[in-house]
Amino acid sequence: MKHLKPINRKAQRIDDLASPAPETMMDASSDPLGEDDIVALQQKTQQPHVPMGCTLAFSPGWEVDAGGGTAGLCQPVERDIYDCYVSCFWPVQVPDHINYSPDWASNCASAAKDWRNLDLVFP
Amino acid sequence: MNTMTAPAADFRTARYRLGELHEFEAADQPYVYLVGAGAIFALDDGARAVLEELREGEMAHGEIVSALVAHGYANGDAEELIRELLFVRGIVSDRIAPALDPQPTAPPADFPLQALVLNITNQCNLACTYCYEFGADKIATPQGKPKFMTLETAKSSIDFLLTQSGSRETVHVTFFGGETLMNFKLLREVVLYANEAAAAQHRAITYSLTTNATLLSDPIIEFLADNDVGVTVSIDGPADLQDHRRIYRSGKGSYEVIEPRLKKLIARHRTRAITARVTLSEGVTDVLRIYRHLKDELGFHEVGFAPVTNSGDQDYAINGDGMSKVLADFHALADEWLEYALENRMHGFSNVSETIAELMQGVNKSHPCGAGLGLLGVSPSGDLSPCHRFTDADTHTLGNIESGIDAAKREDFLSRGHVSAKYECQSCWARPLCAGGCHHEAFVRYGDTGHANLHYCDWIREWTDTCLRVYGAVAAQNPGFLERFATRKANA
Numbered sequence: 001m002k003h004l005k006p007i008n009r010k011a012q013r014i015d016d017l018a019s020p021a022p023e024t025m026m027d028a029s030s031d032p033l034g035e036d037d038i039v040a041l042q043q044k045t046q047q048p049h050v051p052m053g054c055t056l057a058f059s060p061g062w063e064v065d066a067g068g069g070t071a072g073l074c075q076p077v078e079r080d081i082y083d084c085y086v087s088c089f090w091p092v093q094v095p096d097h098i099n100y101s102p103d104w105a106s107n108c109a110s111a112a113k114d115w116r117n118l119d120l121v122f123p
Numbered sequence: 124m125n126t127m128t129a130p131a132a133d134f135r136t137a138r139y140r141l142g143e144l145h146e147f148e149a150a151d152q153p154y155v156y157l158v159g160a161g162a163i164f165a166l167d168d169g170a171r172a173v174l175e176e177l178r179e180g181e182m183a184h185g186e187i188v189s190a191l192v193a194h195g196y197a198n199g200d201a202e203e204l205i206r207e208l209l210f211v212r213g214i215v216s217d218r219i220a221p222a223l224d225p226q227p228t229a230p231p232a233d234f235p236l237q238a239l240v241l242n243i244t245n246q247c248n249l250a251c252t253y254c255y256e257f258g259a260d261k262i263a264t265p266q267g268k269p270k271f272m273t274l275e276t277a278k279s280s281i282d283f284l285l286t287q288s289g290s291r292e293t294v295h296v297t298f299f300g301g302e303t304l305m306n307f308k309l310l311r312e313v314v315l316y317a318n319e320a321a322a323a324q325h326r327a328i329t330y331s332l333t334t335n336a337t338l339l340s341d342p343i344i345e346f347l348a349d350n351d352v353g354v355t356v357s358i359d360g361p362a363d364l365q366d367h368r369r370i371y372r373s374g375k376g377s378y379e380v381i382e383p384r385l386k387k388l389i390a391r392h393r394t395r396a397i398t399a400r401v402t403l404s405e406g407v408t409d410v411l412r413i414y415r416h417l418k419d420e421l422g423f424h425e426v427g428f429a430p431v432t433n434s435g436d437q438d439y440a441i442n443g444d445g446m447s448k449v450l451a452d453f454h455a456l457a458d459e460w461l462e463y464a465l466e467n468r469m470h471g472f473s474n475v476s477e478t479i480a481e482l483m484q485g486v487n488k489s490h491p492c493g494a495g496l497g498l499l500g501v502s503p504s505g506d507l508s509p510c511h512r513f514t515d516a517d518t519h520t521l522g523n524i525e526s527g528i529d530a531a532k533r534e535d536f537l538s539r540g541h542v543s544a545k546y547e548c549q550s551c552w553a554r555p556l557c558a559g560g561c562h563h564e565a566f567v568r569y570g571d572t573g574h575a576n577l578h579y580c581d582w583i584r585e586w587t588d589t590c591l592r593v594y595g596a597v598a599a600q601n602p603g604f605l606e607r608f609a610t611r612k613a614n615a
Contacts, residue, residue, distance in 0.1 A: 001207045001210075001211075002167075002203065002204075002207065003166070003167045003169055003170045003203070003204045003207050003208075004155075004164040004165070004166065004167075004170055004207050004208070004211060004213075005164060005165040005167075006162065006163075006164055007154070007163050007164065007165055007594075007595070007598040007602075008161075008162060008163045008482060008483050008484070008485045008594075009483060009484050009485050010160050010161045010162040010163075010484065010485020010487070011157075011160075011162035011163050011164050011211075011485065013162075013485075014160060014162050014210075014211055018207070018210050018211075109546050110546040112544075113544065113546055114546075
């Protein structure tokens with residue numbers, strides 16, 4: 001790399017990846033920094049906002065992946081609860097941050113860790 | 124069913140913001156520490172300009188290019204600079220969703236042991252008032268358990284280490300207490316046994332011990348020197364500071380007893396570094412005076428400091444003023460460390476040397492230390508624990524040397540201690556090195572080994588920044604010196 005100079009071992013390894021030795025350059029030669037590389041589901045597309053973790057398919061219902069199971073969800077299931085709670089207008093069985101339960105998740109900073117603090121809501 | 128379309132390939136419409144990084148400057152050279160990788164890069168003017176612009180907020184690709192062109196950059200060069208920053212994740216694009224952090228998972232079941240800490244006795248001839256093993260915050264429950272390790276248990280431990288360490292060529296044994304030398308007879312026999320057992324497998328074992336130095340005698344010193352046993356001495360400084368809390372049960376200080384013994388040890392033992400480990404506590408915060416005494420007057424090769432472990436309301440805990448004094452002295456010693464480095468001399472302040480070695484590798488820790496992973500503690504009864512600090516604590520037994528590791532308990536310990544399980548650490552740039560801090564400190568303070576040690580976050584960040592600047596200055600002015608630290612943390 002031209003503008004960044006590695007000064008520890010880890011940085012050197014990153015630099016080696018960016019500037020491979022000539023004999024190891026194959027198809028990647030036209031794209032040494034990998035900007036056209038697509039890794040898993042990292043590339044975002046221009047689409048209407050869909051809450052993260054929400055399934056794109058509305059049938060057969062709530063929380064399935066494209067194959068109808070739960071193994072291939074693009075986000076861990078815990079993520080849904082926040083996206084439904086905070087930003088989704090759709091009436092589901094989750095407290096509603098916008099109107100009725102603004103403090104519902106205030107004791108739950110990290111769903112993976114603090115989910116026990118999420119309580120029932122009595123409207 | 125799947126309505127995903129091909130990604131919009133043209134990154135030139137992308138918007139960028141700063142990635143997770145910590146910028147610092149040393150010897151007039153700007154640097155960036157990248158949190159995701161633990162990598163350190165020196166920046167040129169352009170790279171620094173981009174990061175500065177982005178500090179104000181998100182920018183479009185075209186805006187950055189225009190800004191750079193206005194600074195005199197050619198168009199193509201500006202594009203290349205953006206590509207490089209993207210590649211190292213110094214900046215991130217809204218076109219690329221960040222990968223999720225790896226969640227804590229069970230470590231590989233066959234993760235090879237590297238070291239065992241043998242608590243060969245839980246008895247001590249001193250009664251230091253702040254002791255984590257016997258003091259107010261103790262977690263050990265030694266009632267009804269053996270006080271001294273038997274030779275049989277020690278031999279089983281060596282066999283266990285050799286079996287559980289897979290294909291490692293060298294493994295390590297640390298002898299610990301209580302006061303380790305109260306069971307020196309066992310120590311000597313274990314070393315002889317272990318040397319034979321390792322040689323039979325064409326492998327090597329290295330040794331170290333921690334002691335309060337009160338029981339060092341000529342024959343012991345001879346043995347330690349002849350067998351390359353590294354020695355760490357727990358000592359708090361010159362007589363007035365040492366005798367403040369490192370005392371006998373009678374209340375008498377221990378300095379007078381250890382001074383002549385230490386001088387003999389340091390004069391005779393040349394095969395391994397002799398290091399001092401200082402516990403800073405209320406009233407014992409004069410780091411500079413302690414360092415000078417231990418390094419210059421007694422002749423220790425290295426001196427390391429740590430604030431006393433406590434639950435928060437002990438009278439020996441360091442207060443705010445005390446901590447300011449400690450930090451000021453740490454910075455003075457760090458400056459001195461740098462001066463030495465620029466003259467190709469090794470300085471004995473371990474707290475800098477250790478961090479420099481980690482920064483050089485670019486370590487990025489899943490756990491704060493090797494406890495429960497490559498390292499286990501063994502109590503006199505043969506019970507296994509994550510490390511010596513959990514010895515004899517029923518709450519943290521991880522099995523027994525005879526029955527092996529309790530996989531479920533170890534998994535629980537390691538999942539709690541994983542940095543990804545510590546919510547507060549997720550936004551901290553110092554987490555690659557800290558990973559939330561000592562499991563034992565956390566348990567004493569918060570009752571959970573998996574809790575981040577929030578009481579010293581600011582201190583860790585300030586100290587890591589200081590060490591980064593020392594590292595940057597050496598990298599700019601005497602880079603060859605850093606090679607001396609290449610092997611110190613090579614297996615970290």
